[in-house]
Amino acid sequence: MFSKTKEPEAAVTPQPAASPKRAPRNGVASVISTELIVRGTLISAGDVQVDGKVDGDIRAAGLVIGEKAIIIGDVYAEEATVRGRVEGSIRARKVQLCATCHVEGNILHEALSVETGAYFEGNCRHTDNPLADAPEAEASASKSAHGAGQAGSPDRRPTPVQPSVATPSTKPAASPSL
Numbered sequence: 001m002f003s004k005t006k007e008p009e010a011a012v013t014p015q016p017a018a019s020p021k022r023a024p025r026n027g028v029a030s031v032i033s034t035e036l037i038v039r040g041t042l043i044s045a046g047d048v049q050v051d052g053k054v055d056g057d058i059r060a061a062g063l064v065i066g067e068k069a070i071i072i073g074d075v076y077a078e079e080a081t082v083r084g085r086v087e088g089s090i091r092a093r094k095v096q097l098c099a100t101c102h103v104e105g106n107i108l109h110e111a112l113s114v115e116t117g118a119y120f121e122g123n124c125r126h127t128d129n130p131l132a133d134a135p136e137a138e139a140s141a142s143k144s145a146h147g148a149g150q151a152g153s154p155d156r157r158p159t160p161v162q163p164s165v166a167t168p169s170t171k172p173a174a175s176p177s178l
Helices: 137-145
Strands: 030-032 037-039 047-050 053-055 058-065 070-072 075-082 085-087 090-097 102-104 107-114 119-121 124-126
Parallel strands (some): 058 075, 070 085, 090 107
């Protein structure tokens, strides 16, 4: 118990803090802060963190959607962590729906995790390469600039309906069903 001979103690070397599974590609993530509203397509080869509102599509290597964030558009990413609101489809290799998220749209994924409390309304489908069939950014940008919607995604702007005017000699036209 109390002997004079000491056994050498195992040297304890400090271990570095656990690093995330992957570091941001360019060192620092691009941030859309809570006060910022962006209208249009965002494209980044690195990581993006959205805490504000984006009215348009987002393409990024890694995407974190904060609790107060609102995305009205489609998401394309290698990894997507959703804590806020998304109204549109998500295509990502790895999708994490956190307890605070609200997603209305379809999810195409390679890996999907859903925490208890997450709200998801739509369809989800597994595929080996969810980004392979994603429309090109340039094609979607040029189509939206010309007023045409993307194939497979509904145009989110309301379509104006022209009222029909009936004259005494004609019958009123049937209203189109939406």
